[in-house]
Amino acid sequence: MTLRIISGGRRGFEAEGLLVVGAAEIHTMAGGLRRGPAQGDTAVLDAASAGGPGSPDAPVVATWQSRIVAVGSRRAVERAIAGEGLPLERFAPLDADGGTVTPGLVDPHTHLLFGGSREGELLLRQRGAGYLEILASGGGILSTVAATRAADEEALAAHGRAWLGEMLAHGTTTIEAKSGYGLDLASELRLLEVAHQLGREGPIDVLPTYLGAHAVPAEFRVRPDGTEAYVRNVLEEQLPGVAAQGRARFCDVFCEEGVFTAGQSRRILEAAAAYGMAPRLHADELAPSGGAELAAEIHAASADHLGNPSEEGIAALADAARSDHPVVATLLPATTWFLMADHVAPARKLIEAGVPVALGTDFNPGTSPTPSMPLVLTLACLTLKMTPSETLTAATVNAAHALGLGDQAGSLEPGRQADLVIWRVPNAAQIPYWPGADLVRTVVKRGRIVVDAS
Numbered sequence: 001m002t003l004r005i006i007s008g009g010r011r012g013f014e015a016e017g018l019l020v021v022g023a024a025e026i027h028t029m030a031g032g033l034r035r036g037p038a039q040g041d042t043a044v045l046d047a048a049s050a051g052g053p054g055s056p057d058a059p060v061v062a063t064w065q066s067r068i069v070a071v072g073s074r075r076a077v078e079r080a081i082a083g084e085g086l087p088l089e090r091f092a093p094l095d096a097d098g099g100t101v102t103p104g105l106v107d108p109h110t111h112l113l114f115g116g117s118r119e120g121e122l123l124l125r126q127r128g129a130g131y132l133e134i135l136a137s138g139g140g141i142l143s144t145v146a147a148t149r150a151a152d153e154e155a156l157a158a159h160g161r162a163w164l165g166e167m168l169a170h171g172t173t174t175i176e177a178k179s180g181y182g183l184d185l186a187s188e189l190r191l192l193e194v195a196h197q198l199g200r201e202g203p204i205d206v207l208p209t210y211l212g213a214h215a216v217p218a219e220f221r222v223r224p225d226g227t228e229a230y231v232r233n234v235l236e237e238q239l240p241g242v243a244a245q246g247r248a249r250f251c252d253v254f255c256e257e258g259v260f261t262a263g264q265s266r267r268i269l270e271a272a273a274a275y276g277m278a279p280r281l282h283a284d285e286l287a288p289s290g291g292a293e294l295a296a297e298i299h300a301a302s303a304d305h306l307g308n309p310s311e312e313g314i315a316a317l318a319d320a321a322r323s324d325h326p327v328v329a330t331l332l333p334a335t336t337w338f339l340m341a342d343h344v345a346p347a348r349k350l351i352e353a354g355v356p357v358a359l360g361t362d363f364n365p366g367t368s369p370t371p372s373m374p375l376v377l378t379l380a381c382l383t384l385k386m387t388p389s390e391t392l393t394a395a396t397v398n399a400a401h402a403l404g405l406g407d408q409a410g411s412l413e414p415g416r417q418a419d420l421v422i423w424r425v426p427n428a429a430q431i432p433y434w435p436g437a438d439l440v441r442t443v444v445k446r447g448r449i450v451v452d453a454s
């Protein structure tokens with residue numbers, strides 16, 4: 001079997017539409033953000049109960065140009081196509097061959113762009129060094145900052161392109177990409193510009209996030225008031241520059257004991273919101289730091305990590321979930337796994353409290369060097385005790401909502417972007433069940449076949 005990544009999509013392929021047929025299961029995720037017991041509802045259509053994949057009642061998906069036109073039984077979909085006045089003969093059949101169809105995966109938390117690598121820290125951690133200890137001694141994020149500042153736009157773009165290819169091959173069709181390894185205005189702007197350009201290049205959609213408050217850079221650490229002086233630099237110099245550039249959709253802060261306090265995070269995120277950048281945050285990754293509470297208070301799009309939130313923080317997210325401003329809890333189990341952490345996110349507690357849960361890779365060179373959302377689904381089942389269905393919801397519709405894209409991506413519904421994956425397994429529970437296997441057969445992005453491993 002060969003994997004073909006077809007850059008830019010379906011060249012020379014004349015049909016404007018696709019009819020995805022022959023699936024054993026289609027998980028549509030229709031119906032919006034999921035929480036509580038609905039977290040595990042994938043709105044599945046299965047062929048077995050409709051007379052088998054070849055039956056006229058078997059579920060199919062039709063896409064026209066970049067959008068989904070209809071999903072349902074083949075008969076109903078063909079009627080819908082005719083009802084839209086579209087020519088059925090221009091829909092090319094795409095055979096799922098007994099596989100499973102899901103929306104394209106959405107990765108709502110990545111640090112896509114950076115220079116260098118940090119494999120040496122794995123050895124340090126095996127010998128007992130703590131993550132924040134390595135950072136405090138000038139390693140960790142700070143060593144990546146030095147390598148990133150030294151990398152030019154072309155080098156960063158080449159790196160980003162290569163890792164986006166890996167993500168696509170694992171079924172991801174939309175990502176968020178944070179800056180945060182520049183930590184000065186010029187370098188942060190370079191990261192945001194490259195992220196934006198990579199999204200324009202496609203096929204993966206890339207949503208840039210400004211994360212100037214990721215760490216205090218070396219030149220500020222030598223000052224007695226280093227953290228506060230750097231926060232002022234973020235507020236007075238970086239944020240206005242980032243806003244003027246206009247690439248960042250979101251602003252993020254590493255709100256953590258020993259990094260930025262909840263008070264400093266609030267000041268930065270409120271200022272960013274005034275510039276039109278929606279808040280999201282690294283919240284309570286290692287210790288209860290008021291991050292979950294702050295996310296609820298400022299109506300953040302998502303609170304990420306939550307490896308060790310307080311009870312009050314969980315309650316605040318539960319309250320937000322019942323309000324008009326639900327905060328998505330974006331859990332990152334590859335990070336706790338790779339850090340060999342004592343604490344993992346209380347996913348069951350969050351789901352039982354009615355908090356909508358998403359999953360992301362946290363792709364970065366220090367704590368989670370994996371581009372693979374399927375691996376994250378496995379880790380969420382094994383370490384967070386989420387069910388396979390809950391993980392699929394978390395990686396599609398809920399992840400799209402965490403990025404404010406709930407009406408565009410993350411589900412297979414008429415009008416949504418035609419982003420889907422055909423998996424080489426007969427049911428979705430097998431996606432997390434075969435860790436390390438390449439299960440992606442075909443990826444369709446905005447109606448174009450962009451990966452073909454059939």
Ligand code: NIG
Nearest residue numbers: 141254335362364365366367
């Ligand atoms: O999400 N915790 C903060 N930021 C990243 C790690 C960054 C790094 O170590 O380079 C994270 O885990």
Ligand code: FE
Nearest residue numbers: 109111282362
């Ligand atoms: Fe992160």
